[in-house]
Amino acid sequence: xxxxxxxxxxxxxxxxxxxxxxxxxxxxxxxxxxxxxxxxxxxxxxxxxxxxxxxxxxxxxxxxxxxxxxxxxxxxxxxxxxxxxxxxxxxxxxxxxxxxxxxxxxxxxxxxxxxxxxxxxxxxxxxxxxxxxxxxxxxxxxxxxxxxxxxxxxxxxxxxxxxxxxxxxxxxxxxxxxxxxxxxxxxxxxxxxxxxxxxxxxxxxxxxxxxxxxxxxxxxxxxxxxxxxxxxxxxxxxxxxxxxxxxxxxxxxxxxxxxxxxxxxxxxxxxxxxxxxxxxxxxxxxxxxxxxxxxxxxxxxxx
Ligand code: HEC
Ligand code: HEC
Numbered sequence: 001x002x003x004x005x006x007x008x009x010x011x012x013x014x015x016x017x018x019x020x021x022x023x024x025x026x027x028x029x030x031x032x033x034x035x036x037x038x039x040x041x042x043x044x045x046x047x048x049x050x051x052x053x054x055x056x057x058x059x060x061x062x063x064x065x066x067x068x069x070x071x072x073x074x075x076x077x078x079x080x081x082x083x084x085x086x087x088x089x090x091x092x093x094x095x096x097x098x099x100x101x102x103x104x105x106x107x108x109x110x111x112x113x114x115x116x117x118x119x120x121x122x123x124x125x126x127x128x129x130x131x132x133x134x135x136x137x138x139x140x141x142x143x144x145x146x147x148x149x150x151x152x153x154x155x156x157x158x159x160x161x162x163x164x165x166x167x168x169x170x171x172x173x174x175x176x177x178x179x180x181x182x183x184x185x186x187x188x189x190x191x192x193x194x195x196x197x198x199x200x201x202x203x204x205x206x207x208x209x210x211x212x213x214x215x216x217x218x219x220x221x222x223x224x225x226x227x228x229x230x231x232x233x234x235x236x237x238x239x240x241x242x243x244x245x246x247x248x249x250x251x252x253x254x255x256x257x258x259x260x261x262x263x264x265x266x267x268x269x270x271x272x273x274x275x276x277x278x279x280x281x282x283x284x285x286x287x288x289x290x291x292x293x294x295x296x297x298x299x300x301x302x303x
Contacts, residue, residue, distance in 0.1 A: 196298025
């Protein structure tokens with residue numbers, strides 16, 4: 001009772017009031033400081049996480065350009081006969097629709113899981129005859145050149161195309177079963193076309209830059225697998241005419257492409273946009289007239 005009485009009648013001295021006030025202020029400032037600091041640390045950790053993820057994707061880009069671009073192309077759009085697109089909407093899906101490709105093949109795992117699996121182990125059997133080669137294994141565990149962290153990084157890099165997948169100029173994988181039946185027997189080449197094929201492989205030096213299934217794997221200029229069909233399309237295009245192209249049929253277009261390669265510069269090459277002035281410009285001097293005619297006769301058979 002005595003103590004209670006003392007407490008309620010206690011009159012602190014002026015000095016004590018100041019000290020208590022100061023202690024109060026210091027305590028509340030400290031509380032604010034701790035709360036603020038925790039928030040700052042959390043925000044910093046998040047930025048760290050994001051920039052770490054960013055660095056991993058960057059490391060993946062390096063792996064991609066060194067190991068994958070030669071078949072899948074710099075932008076992952078794929079190349080006829082060489083590899084399917086892995087930056088397309090059909091492969092990646094969009095933020096709201098899932099991948100059509102994974103649906104078609106019935107993969108029940110995640111997209112990242114599929115990319116990682118294919119990259120790590122390769123594909124032992126071609127999923128379609130349209131591909132020239134089996135998918136090589138890349139993980140050291142499967143006899144490939146890459147460590148598993150590199151596989152994960154390149155997976156991140158490929159999956160990152162999902163931010164903005166491509167729809168134009170992509171070579172999507174055929175649906176399962178399509179293209180796996182017997183292939184049409186190629187029409188045997190006549191003597192003139194055969195002589196032209198030899199020019200393509202020899203005197204013309206074309207194989208250094210162009211691919212034709214089973215014949216050449218050059219990856220500087222466009223693939224010529226279906227050249228005659230492509231040529232027929234190109235001569236009707238407005239951009240071809242605007243560039244001063246004069247040909248009206250496949251043979252004419254091919255002749256013009258060989259003798260005046262810079263008239264119409266093809267938009268897409270395996271490593272990105274085609275540059276003008278890359279293709280040999282003086283083929284009219286290098287090739288004899290007969291060689292040129294044979295070469296054209298051969299190229300017109302590519303459909
Ligand atoms: C020698 C050429 C070649 C190289 C190099 C290559 N690929 Fe492929 N890739 C292919 C072919 C061919 C296919 C289709 C194989 C099949 O379906 O049987 C394919 C398929 C894929 C697929 C599955 C696509 C789909 O639609 O199912 C992914 C993912 C892939 N590659 C990722 C990579 C990555 C990542 C790299 C680099 C580390 C790489 N590839 C390097 C040729 C290649
Ligand atoms: C040094 C590399 C290089 C060599 C060698 C080369 N080309 Fe090309 N070729 C290219 C490039 C790059 C393009 C695309 C740019 C352009 O249209 O000029 C191209 C385009 C073409 C096109 C047009 C293809 C299309 O899709 O419209 C044809 C046809 C062609 N080349 C045939 C040949 C033939 C035949 C030879 C051999 C006599 C040859 N090239 C040698 C780099 C080369």
